Amino acid sequence: MFKQIQRLQRLTAILFLGFASGLPLALTGQAMQAWLTTDGVAIATIGFLALVGMPYTFKFLWAPLMDRFEPSWLGRRRGWLVLTQLFLAVSIYYLSTISYTTSPATFAVIALLVTFLSASQDIVIDAYRTDVLEADERGIGASMSVLGYRIGMILSGGIALIWADQWQSWSRVYQMMAGVMLFSAIFSLVFLPTVKSEIKPLNSDPKKELLGFLALLLGVLAGVYVTRFAFMAAGIDFAEASKWVQLAYVLVSLSVALPMGVKAAQYVGFATLTQSLSSYFNQKSAWAFLILIILYKLGDAFAGSLFTPFLLKGMLFTQIEVGIVNKIIGIWLTIIGAFLAGLLMMRFTLFQALMSFGVLQLLSNFGFYALAILGKGAWGSFTLMPFDLGFVAVTVPTQIDSLLMSAIALENITSGMGTAAFVALLMSLCSNQFSATHYALLSALAAVGRIYVSPVAGVLSESLGWPNFFLFSVVTAVPGVVMLWWMRESVYRISQKHIEQKSS
Known part of the structure; x- marks a missing residue:
């Protein structure tokens, strides 16, 4: 009974930390894209501003310092968590006071600082998750992490759109997010379970x-x-x-x-x-795994790189409609996808989960292609009645496009499933003594697609048009699936190591 309580505590902590990890990501991604779009910034410029996310691809460079040193008064991993979350709260608040149109350089620098701190927080969260979870908890732990992560992005990337539409102020939205990060720091300080005492930094x-x-x-x-x-x-x-x-x-x-x-x-x-x-x-197969990590989510990254400008500027959906469909309704679809992935991963081998979920996330890009080809209103719409969830409310009936709803539903479920299997793979490749550095290296490579496709995507979307752009995103997803099939024996070996750890 005591062990079950400890397991529940660990999984709850992983869920919350996933939320804390996902929150600042959208603030320099989808939410920032929406802010800049409403301010009239060109799509190509918005695409290049995605380069402020570069710290996510470099975080393995300073991750060794977070493996080696710890604020001694707060314990291993927890100290860095509290510090990064506090500094995130301050930097997000400062970003809320700046306008890109009047101070573009300052805006870009502070956005870069937010991504640096967010990447640093991710280093510690990923290491903490790897260190604190037992071997047989990795599948469900990965699902809980993805679920929390998606909820964080829902708050900062979807509900934020509704707040911005209702409040007519992106600055106020970012100030609210700064307050949430401050709460996260307090939660991490008080409630997180400690990691195993035998896991120590290098002497x-x-x-x-x-x-x-x-x-x-x-x-x-x-x-x-x-x-x-x-x-x-x-x-x-x-x-x-x-x-x-x-x-x-x-x-x-x-x-x-x-x-x-x-x-x-x-x-x-x-x-x-x-x-x-x-x-x-x-x-064994270390370099091949690095290539697989880059390719596995590449198609997903291309399709989502300019998704918000596509909906707002390309399809002329309103901020409130995008926020409701992409995030408010999407939260239930994400929960279904994350828990379904967790349940399936208890029965699937790691390779089976990666392959089946990878094919599904590839196919989901056709939903965006259909939306670009058929256009707004092609499948009709339905009326969403007013609601009040306390933290967000819609006071008037809202028309929801059925094709938009279908495309986003498919993306939320399949992307969440693919990410859950992907996180389990990354954890399986990490050593506990160097979990911060290993996971930072692997996840930094995973972020290569998300960060560096955006400038290319901005130019391609203007030169090819949205329909061909989304077809191209499908093509970019194919090499990852092929690479995974080619490495099936190596992935099976990683899966067997996971089973051996579970039984030992």
């Missing part, structure tokens, strides 16, 4: 760790400088360059700067980084 020289991190940063900056110098030597004027050239510069900079940073860190002696990377890459 290394703290000064060398910090010097190694500094060397890492200097190496990355040197790589960026070298790339910029090379582009300028080739006669490229960044002020006049096209968005494709600017995107190429960003991607080349990454490919040069990251290896230079890692080499510099290894030379100085950043032990937690080097040993954690060695620990991961010593696994």
Whole structure:
């Protein structure tokens, strides 16, 4: 009985932390896109502003510091959680006081700070989930995490749209979200279960760790400088360059700067980084898993990268209709998808879950294609009567487009299922001693699609049109499914390791 209570406490904590993780993501994603769209910012510019999400792809660089050091008075993992959530509350509130149209540079910098803190929070949440869950809890734990994550995004990405429409103020919405993050910090401080006492950081020289991190940063900056110098030597004027050239510069900079940073860190002696990377890459099929992680959610990322501008500007749906359909009604569909995934994963092997859910999330992109082709009102509509849930209310009857409802229903259920299996895969690839660094590395690669397809998506949507854009998103989902089939034996081996851990 006591063990069941402890399990319930752990799963409740995972549900809440999933919520805390999902909340700030939409504030620099869908919600920010809606804010900028209503302010009249061009879609291509909105697509490039998605690059403020770059910290999600770099978080494995500072994750070793969060593996190695802990605020001692709050305990392992919990200390970093409380600190990042407090700073998130402050930075989100500050963002609410800025307008992109009057201060674009300041807006972009503070949005970048929010994503840095959000990525840092994710590092700790992912490590905490990996450390605190028992082996036989990973499937249902992944589902609870996804459920909480989606609820967080529903609040900041959907209910926020309704509030913005009713209050006529995005600043007020962001201030509300800052208050929610403050509550999250208090909850983490008081209610989270502690991780196992035997899981301890690496016993290394703290000064060398910090010097190694500094060397890492200097190496990355040197790589960026070298790339910029090379582009300028080739006669490229960044002020006049096209968005494709600017995107190429960003991607080349990454490919040069990251290896230079890692080499510099290894030379100085950043032990937690080097040993954690060695620990991961010593696994069989390590590189193949990295490619799979990038490809598995790529089609999903393409379809969702400009989803909000598509609905608001391309299809001319209202903010309140998008908020109700995409998030308020979508919450029940997400709950169904998350719990269905959890139940199925108790019976499926890891490969079976990844394959079946991956195919379903690929097919869901055809719903957006149908919406773009057939148009608003093609399947009629129905009336949603007024409601008041306390935290959000709709005071007048609202017409809901049936095709919009169908497309979003399919996306919410299948994407939630695919993400649950994906999270279980990532946890299975992590070592507990380096769980923050390992999970940060893996999830950073998973974020590559979501972050770096947005600039491409913005240009493609304007040049191809929305119908062809969503067909292209289907095509980009195919390599992930093919890669998964090719790696079925490797995934099966990971699944067997999971079963052995469960029985031991």
